[in-house]
Amino acid sequence: MSAPQINISDVASLARLTLTPDETAKFSAQLTQILGHMETLSQIATGAVPEVTPPAQPALRQDIPTPSLSIEAALSNAPAQANDLILVPRILE
Amino acid sequence: MNTPAKWEAVIGLEVHVQLLTQTKMFCGCTNHYGDAPTSHVCPVCLGLPGSLPVPNEEAIRLTLLTGLMLGCTLAPVARFDRKNYFYPDMPKNYQISQYDDPLCAGGQVPLDPFLFPKEIQDTAEAKAGRAIRLTRIHLEEDVAKSFHFEDRSGIDFNRAGTPLMEIVSEADLRTPGEAFSFLGSLRQVLLAGHVSHADMEKGQMRCDVNVSVRPIGQKEFGTKVELKNLNSTSGVRRALTYEIARQIAACEKGEAIAHETRRWDDEAGATFTMRTKEKAHDYRYFPDPDLLPVRTDQGLLEAARTRLPELPTVLQSRLIQSFGVTAYQASVLGADRILCAYFEKAAAQAKSKATVANWILNDFLSTQPDPTTTPILPEFFGELADLVADGTINSAQAKKVFAELMANPASPREIVKRLGLAQISDASALGTYCDEAIVANPRSVEDYRAGKTNAINALKGFVMKKSQGKANPLQVDEILKAKLSA
Numbered sequence: 293m294s295a296p297q298i299n300i301s302d303v304a305s306l307a308r309l310t311l312t313p314d315e316t317a318k319f320s321a322q323l324t325q326i327l328g329h330m331e332t333l334s335q336i337a338t339g340a341v342p343e344v345t346p347p348a349q350p351a352l353r354q355d356i357p358t359p360s361l362s363i364e365a366a367l368s369n370a371p372a373q374a375n376d377l378i379l380v381p382r383i384l385e
Numbered sequence: 386m387n388t389p390a391k392w393e394a395v396i397g398l399e400v401h402v403q404l405l406t407q408t409k410m411f412c413g414c415t416n417h418y419g420d421a422p423t424s425h426v427c428p429v430c431l432g433l434p435g436s437l438p439v440p441n442e443e444a445i446r447l448t449l450l451t452g453l454m455l456g457c458t459l460a461p462v463a464r465f466d467r468k469n470y471f472y473p474d475m476p477k478n479y480q481i482s483q484y485d486d487p488l489c490a491g492g493q494v495p496l497d498p499f500l501f502p503k504e505i506q507d508t509a510e511a512k513a514g515r516a517i518r519l520t521r522i523h524l525e526e527d528v529a530k531s532f533h534f535e536d537r538s539g540i541d542f543n544r545a546g547t548p549l550m551e552i553v554s555e556a557d558l559r560t561p562g563e564a565f566s567f568l569g570s571l572r573q574v575l576l577a578g579h580v581s582h583a584d585m586e587k588g589q590m591r592c593d594v595n596v597s598v599r600p601i602g603q604k605e606f607g608t609k610v611e612l613k614n615l616n617s618t619s620g621v622r623r624a625l626t627y628e629i630a631r632q633i634a635a636c637e638k639g640e641a642i643a644h645e646t647r648r649w650d651d652e653a654g655a656t657f658t659m660r661t662k663e664k665a666h667d668y669r670y671f672p673d674p675d676l677l678p679v680r681t682d683q684g685l686l687e688a689a690r691t692r693l694p695e696l697p698t699v700l701q702s703r704l705i706q707s708f709g710v711t712a713y714q715a716s717v718l719g720a721d722r723i724l725c726a727y728f729e730k731a732a733a734q735a736k737s738k739a740t741v742a743n744w745i746l747n748d749f750l751s752t753q754p755d756p757t758t759t760p761i762l763p764e765f766f767g768e769l770a771d772l773v774a775d776g777t778i779n780s781a782q783a784k785k786v787f788a789e790l791m792a793n794p795a796s797p798r799e800i801v802k803r804l805g806l807a808q809i810s811d812a813s814a815l816g817t818y819c820d821e822a823i824v825a826n827p828r829s830v831e832d833y834r835a836g837k838t839n840a841i842n843a844l845k846g847f848v849m850k851k852s853q854g855k856a857n858p859l860q861v862d863e864i865l866k867a868k869l870s871a
Contacts, residue, residue, distance in 0.1 A: 346678045346680060349680045349683045349684075350677035350678070350679065353413065353439040353442060355406050355408050355442065356408065357408050358408075358413030363424055366423045366431065375422065376424075376541075378542070379538070379539050379540075383473055
């Protein structure tokens with residue numbers, strides 16, 4: 293079975309990455325190889341194998357408030373701020 | 386609506402509901418609105434590196450409870466997935482949501498005929514008693530709130546990471562009125578379970594609408610349009626009415642409907658293109674590796690089950706059967722559980738429970754009472770109704786007692802004494818009044834005997850006046866008729 297083709301420029305745009313033509317060629321080859329391996333895995337017949345149910349309940353949290361950061365601490369890494377809001381470039385709908 | 390009979394609309398809703406929890410979905414920050422910006426944030430809900438989410442068990446319980454109330458199939462194992470996209474109101478660049486294994490699947494919302502818009506409650510559309518199927522209910526985290534300034538936007542992350550339940554309907558709705566009732570009926574269920582306040586105008590319930598039109602009889606769906614910026618149930622109805630008419634007009638002109646998202650402008654009363662959906666969103670969902678699957682079958686589901694309330698439809702039929710109220714009254718009482726409890730107390734011992742409902746829903750409610758703090762005890766209404774039922778006072782006197790009850794709350798029995806209102810039911814006293822009436826109104830007597838039965842009203846009026854409104858009108862009627870036909 294042939295490996296599926298991946299549209300590298302499409303994936304890059306979804307991930308907000310700008311790739312050079314060299315990078316596009318390099319990652320294209322690498323990702324095609326990875327997908328090819330997945331294709332190999334999907335050939336294994338798993339229809340009769342029951343899904344593994346998680347054995348135990350993972351840790352859940354009780355609905356009890358815990359302290360938050362101070363406003364100063366929360367904003368300390370913000371590149372820009374005003375009126376205790378984090379400022380970003382204007383969002384266009 | 387004026388939808389020409391050739392076309393029908395196909396409508397599906399996605400309803401987001403804020404849950405009544407103390408804390409956020411994956412961290413212990415307070416889940417509360419209106420506080421100082423950026424005051425309820427921590428490394429988890431700010432998406433700082435190295436932080437890990439831990440699910441809020443109460444949010445899961447509330448979602449399961451909603452599923453139980455709406456007759457969904459509940460998953461024994463549910464998973465959280467990452468929905469990837471970039472937007473400044475979402476600090477991690479992904480939203481934790483549920484994709485393949487939501488907590489609830491299926492279920493339905495029965496449409497309450499009295500939660501249709503008032504002016505169409507009498508139509509076949511409202512009376513059809515339809516139930517709208519649900520696709521699923523899943524749990525996710527809300528995003529931050531954005532404020533838009535001239536050249537920048539400001540983000541308040543207090544809302545980021547708060548629990549948000551998404552209820553997705555099948556494309557079963559056909560009219561704006563049905564969508565209106567769907568939202569109202571769903572809200573009643575959510576209120577009954579104390580899941581959410583679900584007030585659309587406060588953003589506690591938010592709604593996206595998908596709508597298309599097709600010729601009646603056609604199986605295939607038309608091209609659907611998504612509507613956004615709907616901030617009230619009446620807004621949803623108006624937006625749908627406009628959009629359906631727009632799509633039908635376009636189709637009749639032979640134009641194609643664009644697959645797009647349109648924004649409802651309430652002031653303009655129209656929808657406008659926001660963005661076209663040339664490329665379907667690719668959210669690249671995948672299981673969140675930070676979160677293990679949740680086993681609902683290990684205590685969570687049982688805990689939710691113990692909280693099942695009396696559902697609106699069950700409550701309404703009980704009110705109709707046990708208290709003899711009308712379907713409309715049952716819907717009004719069912720929509721206000723506090724008032725309903727007040728009514729049930731009031732009617733508990735009363736002989737005529739339906740009369741108690743009339744007093745409370747017509748007269749008492751128009752005074753805009755707060756049933757939890759009012760000095761007027763619910764039992765007073767039972768007593769008032771009994772006083773009329775046993776003939777102690779007539780309905781005109783009861784109105785006076787009610788007015789006095791509002792002004793100087795006391796037992797209606799005492800008020801009757803205080804105002805000297807007790808009805809005269811003594812046959813001999815009434816007989817005397819009736820004799821006087823006959824003597825004083827010879828023309829009416831003549832008319833009555835000549836077949837104008839309405840003429841008796843003049844005689845009744847005379848007796849009521851003479852007795853200062855205290856005569857028992859039913860008895861007066863009987864006595865007069867007996868005397869006149871003698």
